[in-house]
Amino acid sequence: MTLTAAPRATGSAAWADALLLSFAQAGYVQAEPAILQPAEPFLDLSGEDIRKSLYLTTDANGEELCLRPDLTIPVARDYLASDRCGQPAGFSYLGPVFRYRGGRPSEFLQAGIESFGRQDRAAADAEMLALALQATLAFGVSDVEIRTGDVALFNALIDALGLYPVWRRRLIKDFNRKISLEQDLGRLTLATGPGRNEYEGVLAALAGSDRKAALALVTDLMSIAGTTNVGGRTVAEIADRFLEQSTLKGGALPRDALGIIKRFLAIAGDPNDAIVQLRALASDAKLDINAAIDQFESRIGFMAGRGIDTKATRFSTAFGRGVDYYTGFEFELHAKGNGLEPLVAGGRYDGLMTQLGAPSPIPAVGFSVWVEAMTKIGRKPGASGSGSSA
Incomplete structure (x- = not known):
């Protein structure tokens, strides 16, 4: 340098x-x-x-x-x-x-x-x-x-909700892409609705597996079934898509997760008011996100100490x-x-x-x-x- x-x-x-x-x-x-x-x-x-x-x-x-x-x-x-x-x-x-x-x-x-x-x-x-x-x-x-x-607040929320890994990866990746995140939340609505997922048995067997192990299993099952190439995509590519899409459709979330996420993303305005709302959400939903909130609150204090009018700043969890x-x-x-x-x-x-x-x-x-x-x-x-x- x-x-x-x-x-x-x-x-x-x-x-x-x-x-x-x-x-x-x-x-x-x-x-x-x-x-x-x-x-x-x-x-x-x-x-x-x-x-x-x-x-x-x-x-x-x-x-x-x-x-x-x-x-x-x-x-x-x-x-x-x-x-x-x-x-x-x-x-x-x-x-x-x-x-x-x-x-x-x-x-x-x-x-x-x-x-x-x-x-x-x-x-x-x-x-x-x-x-x-x-x-x-x-x-x-x-x-x-x-x-x-x-974004640490959002990540802490998603971690505390205990979502399936595929949902965690998708939501955190799409946090900065509002259109994609809105689409994900739409899928969340479908996922928490009634009905039995057609791949429920497979997903139950994969529950708790890491992505690499789950992908290997699905790839092997497709190979045993004789699948080789569909629409120019390899077996591995098809298996990867199946694993993601079937999980997204499969009721993989706690029933109240959608409401908690939407309530979180609606918090905006004065940072000090946001701290109160975040602590209320954590208490109501019994989620351990206090470390992220504490860091946020500490930052607001240091901002005020540097002469920044925190009430005039626009904070949004989204x-x-x-x-x-x-x-x-x-x-x-x-x-x-x-x-x-x-x-x-x-x-x-x-x-x-x-x-x-x-x-x-x-x-x-x-x-x-x-x-x-x-x-x-x-x-x-x-x-x-x-x-x-x-």
């Missing part, structure tokens, strides 16, 4: 000087990861769907490479390869990223901060939001709306950013009156570091500044206004 002791602006833009100075004053050292990156981490963590937006090439050894489509993963990879791996460390960045975006330029600037190794998660989360608000001031933007959520590797706090800053494109966005991604090869879990949280969106509405640095609250 190439690190510089002092911020270095890109070009002569005044906002770049102001932004990087604010990051440096907060103790975040500028990182400059390589533009050319291994493609595998991006494909593994974001799925093959991202392939159509990457600029790919192959080196002489056959390794697939890409122009970096964002800076979070490259900064994390450099940190893991450094002698500071596992220790608390904070990095800032400002540089070009490359991603196909239809009619918009494929090369654009991204700025941001990544914080690794801090065990005081609630305090680190609050610091990220405070620094994100400070970053908007570098562009002269002060009138912003804060939207927050916490809020998600569409990024699979987020594991906790998520947030977006929007210009007032602009509900679509965020100016700054980020969150906690503790699971990413082990996925990138860390031998043990490393806490991680950060945010990205969408420079294009900022410069469209920004004023010169030093403009009047305060960005400490929504």
Whole structure:
């Protein structure tokens, strides 16, 4: 990782000087990861769907490479390869990223901060939001709306409900994809209705098995029955689809699970009010999700301690950013009156570091500044206004 002791602006833009100075004053050292990156981490963590937006090439050894489509993963990879791996460390960045975006330029600037190794998660989360608000001031933007959520709360709820593994995987995967989650909840309604599933006997036999063992059994049964290839799909592919779809149709959930999930997803508004509603839900449903609620409540306290008006923030249990590797706090800053494109966005991604090869879990949280969106509405640095609250 190439690190510089002092911020270095890109070009002569005044906002770049102001932004990087604010990051440096907060103790975040500028990182400059390589533009050319291994493609595998991006494909593994974001799925093959991202392939159509990457600029790919192959080196002489056959390794697939890409122009970096964002800076979070490259900064994390450099940190893991450094002698500071596992220790608390904070990095800032400002540089070009490359991603196909239809009619918009494929090369654009991204700025941001990544914080690794801090065990005081609630305090680190609050610091990220405070620094994100400070970053908007570098562009002269002060009138912003804060939207927050916490995927750890949803994950804790799903774990406490004791769902079949296929349902747990599907719901957690689709949490950030609202259309998919709504479809899942529709299937939940069907699954809790009357009637006997035609595969009930098979599912009863598979109950409690891990996915690999269950898939092997179904594949063997289909092979014994003489199934080889249907519609171009292999036996393994057909078995995998059967296992998922039959379980989704099979009354695999506790009868009250749907109502509990819908009640949870309806909680929104003032974060302090949300804490009261979450504790009431946990008590009524007799679910052990108090550790996740305690972490949420601690974060709100640290946010208030940093001068953020928590009553003016918009919290929702259903809020998600569409990024699979987020594991906790998520947030977006929007210009007032602009509900679509965020100016700054980020969150906690503790699971990413082990996925990138860390031998043990490393806490991680950060945010990205969408420079294009900022410069469209920004004023010169030093403009009047305060960005400490929504």
